[in-house]
Amino acid sequence: MVGAMERLANPRFWKEKPLSELTNGEWEALCDGCGRCCLRKLEDDETGEVFYTGVACLLLNIHSCRCTSYADRARYVPECLQLTPKTIPAYHWLPLTCAYRRLAEGKDLPPWHPLVSGDPESVHLEEISVRDKVVSERFVKEDDLEAYVLDETF
Ligand code: SF4
Numbered sequence: 001m002v003g004a005m006e007r008l009a010n011p012r013f014w015k016e017k018p019l020s021e022l023t024n025g026e027w028e029a030l031c032d033g034c035g036r037c038c039l040r041k042l043e044d045d046e047t048g049e050v051f052y053t054g055v056a057c058l059l060l061n062i063h064s065c066r067c068t069s070y071a072d073r074a075r076y077v078p079e080c081l082q083l084t085p086k087t088i089p090a091y092h093w094l095p096l097t098c099a100y101r102r103l104a105e106g107k108d109l110p111p112w113h114p115l116v117s118g119d120p121e122s123v124h125l126e127e128i129s130v131r132d133k134v135v136s137e138r139f140v141k142e143d144d145l146e147a148y149v150l151d152e153t154f
């Protein structure tokens with residue numbers, strides 16, 4: 001969920017409207033650009049527990065934390081999620097910091113969120129994003145994924 005950012009008419013829209021009433025532009029602007037959801041994940045078959053790895057989707061730019069083919073991503077990564085207000089609760093594995101998850105749970109956006117700080121870099125400066133901390137799956141064999149499971153819980 002990491003496309004380009006755009007200018008918005010109402011800079012405090014998320015406080016005034018429910019998720020289901022946001023325009024497409026507002027919806028997209030909610031993404032803080034952390035790139036966390038673009039990390040490969042492993043799921044325990046028995047418990048359903050989800051583990052994040054330090055391996056990023058092949059389309060993620062590791063430094064900018066933006067998708068390099070956002071509009072066209074379904075062609076290359078069919079499993080990439082299309083988040084909607086209805087599907088968010090089903091994605092229990094979304095990072096606790098994720099703006100969509102936070103708003104769906106009735107929380108506000110954190111101070112480092114670009115919409116609050118006014119600075120797209122704040123998500124990186126606060127070390128929330130995966131910038132330069134992960135490796136692209138282009139360089140990792142599928143069988144080696146387990147070795148990249150992260151200790152930290154997102
Ligand atoms: S975790 Fe949420 S806020 Fe972060 S990139 Fe993904 S969709 Fe955007």
Ligand code: SF4
Nearest residue numbers: 001038057060067080
């Ligand atoms: S295709 Fe990959 S990089 Fe692009 S939004 Fe989906 S998971 Fe993120």
